[in-house]
Amino acid sequence: MRTIDHVIAGESGGSAGVARSGDVYDPNTGQVQARVTLGTQADLDRAVAAAQAAQPGWAATNPQRRARVMFRFKELVEQNMDALAHMLSSEHGKVIADSKGDIQRGLEVIEFCCGIPHVLKGEYTQGAGPGIDVYSMRQPLGIGAGITPFNFPGMIPMWMFGTAIATGNAFILKPSERDPSVPVRLAELMLEAGAPAGILQVVHGDKEMVDAILDHPAISAISFVGSSDIAHYVYRRGVDAGKRVQAMGGAKNHGIVMPDADLDQVVADLSGAAFGSAGERCMALPVVVPVGEKTADALREKLIPAIAALRVGVSTDAEAHYGPVVNAAHRTRVENWIQTGVDEGAELVVDGRNFTLQGHEQGFFIGPSLFDRVTTDMSAYKEEIFGPVLQIVRAPDFETAVRLPSEHQYGNGVAIFTRNGHAAREFAARVNVGMVGINVPIPVPVAYHSFGGWKRSAFGDTNQHGMEGVRFWTKVKTVTQRWPDGSVLPTGSEDGGPSRVQDAFVIPTMG
Numbered sequence: 001m002r003t004i005d006h007v008i009a010g011e012s013g014g015s016a017g018v019a020r021s022g023d024v025y026d027p028n029t030g031q032v033q034a035r036v037t038l039g040t041q042a043d044l045d046r047a048v049a050a051a052q053a054a055q056p057g058w059a060a061t062n063p064q065r066r067a068r069v070m071f072r073f074k075e076l077v078e079q080n081m082d083a084l085a086h087m088l089s090s091e092h093g094k095v096i097a098d099s100k101g102d103i104q105r106g107l108e109v110i111e112f113c114c115g116i117p118h119v120l121k122g123e124y125t126q127g128a129g130p131g132i133d134v135y136s137m138r139q140p141l142g143i144g145a146g147i148t149p150f151n152f153p154g155m156i157p158m159w160m161f162g163t164a165i166a167t168g169n170a171f172i173l174k175p176s177e178r179d180p181s182v183p184v185r186l187a188e189l190m191l192e193a194g195a196p197a198g199i200l201q202v203v204h205g206d207k208e209m210v211d212a213i214l215d216h217p218a219i220s221a222i223s224f225v226g227s228s229d230i231a232h233y234v235y236r237r238g239v240d241a242g243k244r245v246q247a248m249g250g251a252k253n254h255g256i257v258m259p260d261a262d263l264d265q266v267v268a269d270l271s272g273a274a275f276g277s278a279g280e281r282c283m284a285l286p287v288v289v290p291v292g293e294k295t296a297d298a299l300r301e302k303l304i305p306a307i308a309a310l311r312v313g314v315s316t317d318a319e320a321h322y323g324p325v326v327n328a329a330h331r332t333r334v335e336n337w338i339q340t341g342v343d344e345g346a347e348l349v350v351d352g353r354n355f356t357l358q359g360h361e362q363g364f365f366i367g368p369s370l371f372d373r374v375t376t377d378m379s380a381y382k383e384e385i386f387g388p389v390l391q392i393v394r395a396p397d398f399e400t401a402v403r404l405p406s407e408h409q410y411g412n413g414v415a416i417f418t419r420n421g422h423a424a425r426e427f428a429a430r431v432n433v434g435m436v437g438i439n440v441p442i443p444v445p446v447a448y449h450s451f452g453g454w455k456r457s458a459f460g461d462t463n464q465h466g467m468e469g470v471r472f473w474t475k476v477k478t479v480t481q482r483w484p485d486g487s488v489l490p491t492g493s494e495d496g497g498p499s500r501v502q503d504a505f506v507i508p509t510m511g
């Protein structure tokens with residue numbers, strides 16, 4: 001059985017006296033394909049020691065040279081794209097095209113980081129007071145850590161380590177123990193690209209390792225992405241230990257369908273946004289809100305055949321819309337939520353439970369499900385299901401449609417489908433959600449903007465990547481300088497002779 005190990009100080013190596021390991025499945029077959037080492041405090045201490053040794057030199061390396069490592073890393077990932085995508089699909093279950101998208105989205109953050117010298121230029125004011133200049137610079141925090149979820153094992157680590165490393169930090173990644181191979185491979189490619197050993201390291205583990213990271217005094221900042229309860233826990237414990245923390249959580253994104261929307265387009269968009277990647281996306285669209293009964297009936301009628309046409313298959317099936325979910329426990333969880341929806345009185349229009357794929361009976365497959373007449377008091381509406389389940393919540397009018405996502409506990413993404421620019425503009429301005437799509441079902445911002453939800457979808461106050469990422473991974477130092485050394489200026493005195501710089505310090509004020 002293959003063992004997936006940490007990458008510490010530039011080497012792949014076992015846990016000191018390996019205590020525990022976790023099973024890594026192939027969700028297509030349902031079989032365990034590898035074991036991942038579940039690390040301990042001692043493993044983290046080794047990684048921190050290597051990071052401490054490497055980081056000052058890396059921070060002192062000029063930013064163009066750091067950017068060159070990013071360029072090289074981007075090339076290497078592109079050269080390895082096929083192998084990485086297959087590796088990712090075999091542990092996660094998403095289809096190959098989605099795995100390539102997962103990696104590509106992360107690479108776009110690396111592309112942004114190739115321009116890091118420009119971004120780090122800082123600010124300067126000449127003559128803020130008599131003979132006084134003020135300048136601000138962004139300095140790295142030191143050692144940062146990232147704790148990532150299973151659903152984007154390529155993109156989310158790159159969101160974090162790209163920016164952290166380009167800005168001069170050392171970074172320790174604790175990826176999901178469910179699909180840890182791609183993060184390991186990315187760390188190896190970063191070494192090959194020229195990052196010094198100790199600058200990007202991977203430690204595997206579960207709660208024990210996360211707690212060790214949260215409490216480690218040498219780690220200055222933690223970026224977390226995962227479910228909301230864990231995000232909140234990580235946020236509180238990390239902040240309590242004096243660290244800078246950003247912690248992204250779960251989601252329940254709504255798609256508002258106005259009566260004037262192009263319903264064929266909406267249905268095509270929903271097929272991908274609700275069911276793609278088996279619904280295991282934090283920017284999936286699992287709730288659709290048609291405005292008015294007529295819109296709702298027409299939408300439902302078009303959704304049923306579109307759902308019937310979805311092809312569920314193994315992740316290497318190029319024709320499949322989506323593959324299996326990540327493991328058996330998650331499949332059971334999703335199926336339990338479907339039952340809860342039924343028990344709470346929603347109408348189950350399409351039931352995706354008890355689905356088996358011929359030849360892959362042990363795989364973790366779930367068929368697509370559609371609920372109608374879901375209401376806001378149902379727990380199946382309030383909670384994240386994270387599976388191929390679409391819920392129709394009927395809204396009588398636009399005001400209700402704005403209120404539903406605004407009042408939901410999650411506020412990651414939302415979309416509105418309409419041909420009416422005024423309605424779209426009003427919606428975007430008023431809705432209480434962090435990322436908005438206008439006729440865009442999955443409004444994931446491009447890399448040079450930033451990603452982050454509101455309410456229980458994110459704890460902390462900076463987003464991922466773009467300038468927000470740079471702000472998170474750096475601290476501002478502001479220098480106020482003057483040079484009253486009595487040096488003689490060549491001109492300026494009343495009689496035309498040399499004059500002296502004003503020696504008395506005057507605090508620069510606006511008064």
Ligand code: NAD
Nearest residue numbers: 148149150175176206207210226227230248249250251282
């Ligand atoms: P998860 O919360 O189970 O795990 C995330 C990370 O936390 C993993 O590295 C895991 O090892 C660790 N962890 C798990 N239990 C822990 C515990 N008790 N104590 C400390 N650490 C623990 O999430 P997941 O199932 O891997 O990912 C899916 C979730 O992530 C969904 O809720 C999804 O919406 C969310 N997500 C959010 C975003 C976003 O940007 N908002 C992006 C992707 C995924």
